[in-house]
Every structure is written in C-alpha cells, then in structure tokens.
Amino acid sequence: MRWRGILRTLGLLICLFSVTLIPPALIALWYQDGGGLAFLVAFVVSLIVGFWVWYPNRAAYSDLKVRDGFLLTVLFWSVLGCVGILPFWFTGELGLSFTDAAFESFSGLTTTGATVLSGIETLPHSILYYRQQLQWLGGMGIIVLAVAILPMLGIGGMQLYRAEIPGPLKDAKMTPRIADTAKHLWYIYVALTVACAAAYKVAGMGWFDAIGHAFSTVSVGGFSTYDANLGYFDSALINTICGIFLLLSAMNFAVHYAAITGRSFRSYTQDSEVRAFMLVQVTLFVVVFVTLLSQQVFGSAAETLDQAFIQSVSISTTAGFTTADFSVWPLFIPVLLILASFIGGCASSTAGGLKVVRVLLLARQGVRELNRLVHPQGVYSVKLGSRIVPPRVVEAVWGFFAAYALVFAVIMLGLLATGLDQVTAFSAVAACLNNLGPGFGEVVQNYADISAPAKWMLMLAMLFGRLEIFTILVLLTPTFWRS
Amino acid sequence: MRWRGILRTLGLLICLFSVTLIPPALIALWYQDGGGLAFLVAFVVSLIVGFWVWYPNRAAYSDLKVRDGFLLTVLFWSVLGCVGILPFWFTGELGLSFTDAAFESFSGLTTTGATVLSGIETLPHSILYYRQQLQWLGGMGIIVLAVAILPMLGIGGMQLYRAEIPGPLKDAKMTPRIADTAKHLWYIYVALTVACAAAYKVAGMGWFDAIGHAFSTVSVGGFSTYDANLGYFDSALINTICGIFLLLSAMNFAVHYAAITGRSFRSYTQDSEVRAFMLVQVTLFVVVFVTLLSQQVFGSAAETLDQAFIQSVSISTTAGFTTADFSVWPLFIPVLLILASFIGGCASSTAGGLKVVRVLLLARQGVRELNRLVHPQGVYSVKLGSRIVPPRVVEAVWGFFAAYALVFAVIMLGLLATGLDQVTAFSAVAACLNNLGPGFGEVVQNYADISAPAKWMLMLAMLFGRLEIFTILVLLTPTFWRS
Ligand SMILES: [K+]
Ligand SMILES: [K+]
Helix, strand or coil: CCHHHHHHHHHHHHHHHHHCCHHHHHHHHHHCCCCHHHHHHHHHHHHHHHHHHHHHHCCCCCCCCHHHHHHHHHHHHHHHHHHHHHHHHHCHHHCCCHHHHHHHHHHHHCCCCCCCCCCHHHCCHHHHHHHHHHHHHHHHHHHHHHHHHHHHHCCCCHHHHHHHCCCCCCCCCCCHHHHHHHHHHHHHHHHHHHHHHHHHHHCCCCHHHHHHHHHHHHCCCCCCCCCCHHHHCCCHHHHHHHHHHHHHHCCCHHHHHHHHHCCCCHHHHHCHHHHHHHHHHHHHHHHHHHHHHHCCCCCCHHHHHHHHHHHHHHHHCCCCCCCCCHHHCCCHHHHHHHHHHHHCCCCCCCCCCCCHHHHHHHHHHHHHHHHHHHCCCCCCCCEECCEECCHHHHHHHHHHHHHHHHHHHHHHHHHHHCCCCHHHHHHHHHHHHCCCCCCCHHHCCCCCCCCHHHHHHHHHHHHHHHCCCHHHHHHHCHHHHCC | CCHHHHHHHHHHHHHHHHHCCHHHHHHHHHHCCCCHHHHHHHHHHHHHHHHHHHHHHCCCCCCCCHHHHHHHHHHHHHHHHHHHHHHHHHCHHHCCCHHHHHHHHHHHHCCCCCCCCCCHHHCCHHHHHHHHHHHHHHHHHHHHHHHHHHHHHCCCCHHHHHHHCCCCCCCCCCCHHHHHHHHHHHHHHHHHHHHHHHHHHHCCCCHHHHHHHHHHHHCCCCCCCCCCHHHHCCCHHHHHHHHHHHHHHCCCHHHHHHHHHCCCCHHHHHCHHHHHHHHHHHHHHHHHHHHHHHCCCCCCHHHHHHHHHHHHHHHHCCCCCCCCCHHHCCCHHHHHHHHHHHHCCCCCCCCCCCCHHHHHHHHHHHHHHHHHHHCCCCCCCCEECCEECCHHHHHHHHHHHHHHHHHHHHHHHHHHHCCCCHHHHHHHHHHHHCCCCCCCHHHCCCCCCCCHHHHHHHHHHHHHHHCCCHHHHHHHCHHHHCC
16 A cells, blocks of 8 residues: 555645635624634644645655555545534534534535535525535546546446547546536536526525525435425525536536537436436426326425425435425325436446446346246347446446445444334435435424434445445455555 | 236136135034134135136236246245235124234234234134134245245345255256255145144144144244233243244254155254354353343343343244233343344245345455455355355345345334334334334234224335345336336
8 A cells, every 4th residue: 555645635625625624714704603713723733634644745756556546535535524523523612523524525515515504594604615625526536436447446336438439538547638628627617606596596505595595406416404405495496507507417427528518418418327327307296296296295296396396306315405304295296216226326426326337337237137938049238328347347336236225235234233123224324324414203394402422424425335245345355455 | 018827827826725714614613602604705716816816817828937936925925925915804703904914914924923802812712713723824935935946036145055055955947846845844844743743742732733833833923822822831841842842943944855765863953044043042042041130120030031032032033922021121122132133044944034044144244355355355255154155145135235235224213204103113013124013112012003094014124024025026117117
C-alpha cells in the first residue's frame, strides 16, 4: 500500500473540503443567525488537520495503484463525512450528540437525506444551507466516483456502460481525458443546478429555498429546509419542476454529455439504460396513479396526478422528497416504491440503488436462462444496445446483486438485534442502502428516536450503498491486504 | 407438444394417486370416525377422471421431449393438488370453502405445512391421517423431481450436484439407471420414515401420532395432528428425535445412498454441500441458543438448549414444526430463522428454500469477484470439492437466485394489494415460497383469516418454490410455446 501517496491526496481533499465551510459562514453573517462561529471553527480545524496530513507527505509518489484506489475512495468518503460532522457538533443550538451529528453528516454527504432533526424551520439559515450544500457536494463526489474512479477500480457493471457510450469515455485508466470528461459532467451538474434553482424561484420559492432545494434536487438528495419537506410549498408547479429535474439528474450524465456535444436528442432514445429507466418510471407512475385514483385517496384527479407523479419519481429515483405522508397510502404503493428504489437511477448519475443498467442486465440474463432451458443447445447472448455484453461483466453484476442482498440482510438483522421492529428495520436499511432517505415505522418522520448502534449501522449502509458495496467489501478480504 | 403422451402419463398418475385415498378410508373404518365416505367418493371420482384422461391416449407415443417434461411436471403437481382437494371439500364437517380446501391440499402436497384449520384435535382421524400422508407423498414426489426430472430439464444447479457425486447419478437422461437410483432413494426415504416412527413411539407417542409425525418429519413438511404442533408433546426427547430426523431428511439423499453403498461415513464429511449445511445449522443453533440464554427467555439452560435446537433446525430446514410461539422471541431470532429458510436444505432432499449448494456457489462466486477486483489479471475459478464448476452452471444458479427474488417481490406486492400488512405479507410469501409453513402477523397461528385471492397467490408461491421457480417460469415464455 502506498500510504504516503494516499495520505497526501487525502490531506489535499480535506483542505479543499474545509473551504466549502466558508459559504455557510457567510450565510450566517448575512442572516445574522448566530451560527457562524461553528463553521469558522470547523473550517480552521479541518484546514489544520488537512495540512497536517498533507504536509509530511507532500512529495510522495502519486501514481496510485488499484488497491490504493479502493482504500483512498473509502477513506475519502469516511474522512469527509467525519469532517462534515464538525459544524453540526459545534452548533450547540442543535443539541446533537456526536452520533446524531455524524448521522446527519453522512446522510447529507452520501445524498441519502435521512435526518435526525425536527423543527428545522427554526434552525439557523447557515445550518440549513450547510445541509443542502453537503448533499450537493456529495453529488459532485458521486459523479467523479462513477465516471473516473469506480470504472478504474473495475466495480461490476460500471466499466460496461463506458464501452457503450461512444466518444470520450472509453479509456480504462484515469487519463487526462477522463479527468476532462469528469469536468464536463460537473459543468452539466452545475448547469442543471442553476436551471433548477431558477425554475424554483420562478415557481414562487425565495432565493434561499430555491438554491437549497436545487442543491438537494440535482444531487437526488431529498433534504429540505422544512419539516414538511416539499409538501411545505403545497404547489403542483414546484412538485412538477422537482420531478422533472429528478428525472434529469437520475439519468446517465454521460448521455446528457453525448446529447449536448452531438446536439441530438437521439442519445437519449438510443441509450438502453435511459430507455429502461423511463419505462420503469412510466410504469410506476401509471400504477401509482391508477391505484390512488381507484382508492380515492385524493379529492380530485388533478391532485392525484400531481401526487402520483412527484412521489413515484421521488422515491423510485431515491431522492426521497415527500409531499404527503405516503406511508399511509394503500400499503401496496409505499412498498412498491421502496422496492423500486432498489432499481434506483442510472449508472453515472447522482441517484442510488442497484442502478438501472445492472437490473436490465440481470433481467436479460434471466430471459436467456429461460430460453436456454427450452433450447439447451441454443446459443444466446446478453446484449445491451447492439453490443454483446462480455460474460465477465455479467458475472460482476451478479456478484454485485448478491453482495447487495447479503449486506442488506446482515444490517437488517443487526437492526433487529438492537430492538427495532421488522417494518422499521426493513425500510430503514432499504432507505439507507439505496441512499433514499425516508422509511416507515419508527423512522417515518425522522431517524432521531432509534438507538445509537442502529444509527451507526445505518451510516454504514449509506456508505455501502454510495460506494457500490464492493469498494468496502474488498477491504474486508485477506487478498486485499496480502502482499 | 406431445399432448397425447402427456395426457397418457397424467392419467396414469391420477389413477395411481387415487389409490392413496384408500388408506385414509380404512383409517376411518378402524376409528369409526365417520370420515370414510368423503375418501371413498374422492377415490371413485379421481379413478374415473384418471381413467378418462388415460384411456383415449393409452397407445400414445411415450418418448417425451424436454419441453413436454416441463409441462408434465407442472401439470403433475397442479392436477394432483386439485385431486387432493376432494377429501377436504367432501368432508362437510370441516366446513371448508373450495379455496380453503385447495390451500390445505397444495400446502400438504408441496410439504409447505401452512394450514387453514384450527381445532384439529377434534377432526376425524381419517382427515388427520390424510393430511400427514399428503406431505409424505409430496416428499416422495420431490425426490423423483430432484433426482430424475429436474436434472433432465436442466434446472439451474441441479445437474451440478450429480456430477459431484461419484457413482450412479452421472447420466444426463432418464435412463433405467436413474429410475433405479430414484427407487433406491425411495427405499432410504421409507427406511427413514420407519426409523422415525419407531423412535417417536419409543419416546412416548401413540402409533397414530408416531406414524403421522414421521410422515411430516421425513418430508420436512411440518403438519401435526395438534393445534399446538410439536409443542403438544412437551418433550425434549421428541423434539430431539424430530430435529435429528429433520437434519437427515434435509441432507442430500444421494449422499445417504453413497454412504450406504460405500459403507462409509466419509460420504458426508467429503460432500461440500453437506458440510456447508452442517456449518449453517451449527451457526444458527449457537446464535439462537446464546441469544435466548442472554435474554433469559426460558427458565433453565436445558430448556433453552432444547428449544434453540428444535426451532433453529425446524425453521431453517423449512420443516416449520413449532414447539413454542417463536415469533414472540426477541425479533432478531425469528427473522434470522426466516432468512435462513431461504437457504433451506440440500438439493435432492425433501427440504425447500434456495438449497444449500446454490447458496454455496453464490458465496464462492462472490469471493471470486472480490479477488478479481484486487487482482484483475488473476485467474480464479469457482470450485466445489475438487471440481471446477463450469461457468454455465454458475450462470444458471445466478438466474435462479434472481428469479426467486423477482417471484418473491411480485407475490408480496400482490398480497399487499389485497390489504395484508407488511409483516404478514413478507413472512407469508417467505413461508410459502420456501415451503416452510408458519409465518408472522395475521398468519402466525394459521392462514384461515386472509382473503381468498391472497390464499391463491400463496398456493402459487408454494408451487413456484416446490418446482424450483424455473419449471413454471419457462411456461410463461413465448419461446416455450413457439414451434
Ligand atoms: K436521497
Ligand atoms: K414445511
């Protein structure tokens, strides 16, 4: 392991992250909300820590190997998550324990959006802004992770999509060209954010809310500055804007890029994953709409349409915005949507879940198995678009699926052992592993009332989900640490 | 499709099955319980139906192809399940609706052991005997299915184990040799039944109960002649006997055969699946024992030992015998055991679940994926014993796993749509798909109170589980019906 190289990069990242504590401090100044000191202290502490980690290793050889990449990725998210705790912990007004501060930080950075806070309308603007910004930065991190780091590490199925997209994403190493692509995808991310904030403002939000909610929309995060979440605004227009930007943010960013550079809408219609994603979304919307309508949950068809659209998109893309207490809808719907969050969004988006392309591959492989049973001598291949998917990639996707199921079961059993009931445990693990946010049972409002061990397990679930399981699992193998 | 050949075989099977309605009629005579007429009528009806199906096709060409095999297998279980309804339906004393009679019949024949009956102590002996015999016959059917039919149909992973066992099970076609093997495995099944009944008798049961419970033990069925199930006897000795025979019955019958013909215990210790099975069993027992002890659920260590052993074995092997209301134990335990029932017993046993060999292969493949991530250029293979498992088999097992998860999710959503709560729906699908039996929530005592559509969905789940998913799924593909 190239420890010094890893520490050098890590130190730099911490310094970089510390700078992001300045905007909330400025917000505190602007609104005179008295929350500035916590951010200033956190800034200084993290800058010193970052410098202290970086300085002794500043001359270290920086050409990291694959194994170092795994460790750096996990450390990156863990350490930034820990630095992110500081403002929550230092703001005495919140009265948060260390565990709760950590939960809020990891939930923000992983764009999960589960919260331990309530009465958030009354909190300082600086803290509210900081939570939204955490999600937005998390989203930026995920784009680099998905586009540059995970394919380099060979995490199942990710390298696949790169081969599918024609153009700039074909290289196997972290070349300047990939760094360049990541930069372009960031531009798209920022552009989406600006457009989303503007749309929210036009729809009636103030600038503070508009920017904050744009942050948590394009990052598919789901944090809000109100306890009632998106439901606070009670506006079909805002719900529709949110739904549309969630759909855009949960699509493959590389496809956006291809559409922009090629100036053609055909990038969307030709991409297998985007098509499957839209098929899932339309199906869910129709099922939820028809069920809500037939059960007369809302007074009018227009309101049903609005609620069905925003809730089906919000939960299935793993955003987790809520406009109504959808957990009291006919139980079929919330469970369907929670199960849909296991599919989640496209690879190389800011959404969570297994990712559409993986589920698509599993489905195609399943159909192939059925065909093989009928015609044992027949030759069938798994295709994506016009390309045959190599068996190696399909195997990796299967492994991913099984690892997901295993991690899910283990963490759920852990939660049950802490005394949670089945409904709470099941939905909480699903909500955190899929980086979704809201659950049922004891965690339907927020995650404040569950025990500290349960919270730490759920933080682990968030990291597992965000880092695509294998990145963490591989650290637990003897092979990784040997030689 | 060779319809006439299929009908010919089906007709013969119905005639054969009708003969099994004679013993309950004799029991009715012996105990003078007034239940005999229902069996006599059912016997005559099914004999006529069978004859009527067989006679016109008696000269049909009998060399069935693989596709015919799928259809025949599904029809075999569905039609016998339907014939099995008759005695329940004709016995007016039971007051069962057609749905309830069907539920009891399919639950018996698939060795699921879920029941809609209560107050069963007061029912005629003939009906009680008939329920136990249904499970026993189901178990015989499963052995033929697992040893002869499924491998011939190439259902994922089954053909594999055959290659592992040295000796008589290597052929790919239904040769006289395989038929001969099936016969030998039946001898083992009968021998286990006799030994189990004798042991129960010695431990204090009457002959009626001893034979009845031996039937539902070696078939890993879980039906009892008492509402309190095995708990009625309140005997650590009986519990222990039950646990031991469950372990034997959930082991690969081909390994028993190899041990007997080779006169060596090494068949067990050398078989990867049996070793993994025992590892799972020991782990579960220790975890359940320690948890029960630390939470002081029972008064003494001896009682804890007894209960931990019988409940962990009974649920995880998918027998579903209960000695206590284990659903009120610390929630961690029942959920752990329900999850363990997804692993279930060995392939080619009478137990349900995914089967140990498949889970073992998934685990090995998962480890291989992790190793590959660390050493992308390394060559790793999945092994079982000393043999390398062909990629084709591993792919089939993955497909099986995903199909299992899909069927689970779809049926669970269906149950939720009928208005069941999450806990009930989850546990009921798990209990029926894994052919386990008891669930939680509304179905913790029995399945009487859920709606008719929910019962039919659960019967479908039982069939899916018993026929290893693919046998039914393949009938739903266009490829199957084409050409
Ligand atoms: K989220
Ligand atoms: K059973």
